[in-house]
Amino acid sequence: MQGFYNNTKPFFIIQSIFLLFIVALTLYANGFTTIPWITLTLFASVLIISWVSMLGGLLLGLGISLSAMFLLGSVLIWNVFFSSVTILSVKEIVIWMIAIGASALISGLLHRWSVTIVNEHKEMVSKFDELVTIDEATGFDNKKRFHLELEEEFKRSIRTNTPFTLLLIQFKYFKEYEKLYGPEEKKHLIKSLSDVLWKQTRISDRKFRVEDDMFATILFNTGEENVQFVLDKIEELLKYHKLANGKKEVTLTLSFGAASFKREMNDYSELIENAKQELEAYMQ
Structure with a gap:
């Protein structure tokens, strides 16, 4: 069990599994109906940003989320000038912009929290090892x-x-x-x-x-x-x-x-x- 807390990888795996569970639960609640391609693309983008933030941290997540927002804005501007079809309403644009930023922020904070826990655990183990002077197998001092x-x-x-x-x-x-x-x-x-x-x-x-x-x-x-x-x-x-x-x-x-x-x-x-x-x- 000690090895579980000695690195951040298990935390990120659990967080990723939890995230996928939320996605599956959402799709199940939606009845697996046909989803518009723009919604599906944005939804996948949010998931990717969340996953990257969990692995790489808050700054990396925010950087990618800003890039995603810029790309989304560019697509919307192109759609206004060169297409007559409205792909997203103003309300949906606001919601997705918030979702993109929030996914990076929340996942980045989870990453920071996980790293803090792991570092605190390592420090505690180090202090404990300094205090323990008995060899468990023999009862001799170390x-x-x-x-x-x-x-x-x-x-x-x-x-x-x-x-x-x-x-x-x-x-x-x-x-x-x-x-x-x-x-x-x-x-x-x-x-x-x-x-x-x-x-x-x-x-x-x-x-x-x-x-x-x-x-x-x-x-x-x-x-x-x-x-x-x-x-x-x-x-x-x-x-x-x-x-x-x-x-x-x-x-x-x-x-x-x-x-x-x-x-x-x-x-x-x-x-x-x-x-x-x-x-x-x-x-x-």
């Missing part, structure tokens, strides 16, 4: 929160000299796994990983999903001498994964990267860079 938390912990460790370690975990061939087993098995895999991390790390340790296939944990009060034990335990539990249907067990390829806080580091980004280097060099 990438934005990861950088905030890591920077805060880095500054705290500089003040207090308290050790902590950043642990990165990445599934190799994650997209291939989804293509092979499907989106439901992908969700099951993510759920299995999150369960392992919740159980094998402390409640105080912060957990994050920083990419679709990459996860991070900040291990508080943990130096590099204690990281390997945590890493080995997590790797042991994640290496073999049973599919959701319970009929098959697969071997997963994972990479791990760990980087512990050191006072000589300039900022928290060095921690991330060091952990990623280990991640790339990791051999399972």
Whole structure:
């Protein structure tokens, strides 16, 4: 449903369908009797102007409506001087002139209203995304929160000299796994990983999903001498994964990267860079 409000196209489609419905209803009420060619032409012109205004906006609609009025006036002047047949009465001319202008004005305002709604929705979604910091699939914090938390912990460790370690975990061939087993098995895999991390790390340790296939944990009060034990335990539990249907067990390829806080580091980004280097060099 969110995608419906992210662009103006659905609004214009609905407006066009509504307009055609009004036309069909009018013709039905008229009994589908024979309509004079001039009336039919003007009626079609009004519809076209309305449709163009819905798609292109008020200024474009008004420009075309003025052109239509000029063309209609030219036809009427030609008819006065070169034809003895009156195609429209004065009353009909006034009505059609008003209809042409009103169709452009009303449809153009509808276009502006639709664009305003879509833009307001996009702004609200953007603000909402900034406030939401939880990954729905795992319950972990997201990438934005990861950088905030890591920077805060880095500054705290500089003040207090308290050790902590950043642990990165990445599934190799994650997209291939989804293509092979499907989106439901992908969700099951993510759920299995999150369960392992919740159980094998402390409640105080912060957990994050920083990419679709990459996860991070900040291990508080943990130096590099204690990281390997945590890493080995997590790797042991994640290496073999049973599919959701319970009929098959697969071997997963994972990479791990760990980087512990050191006072000589300039900022928290060095921690991330060091952990990623280990991640790339990791051999399972």
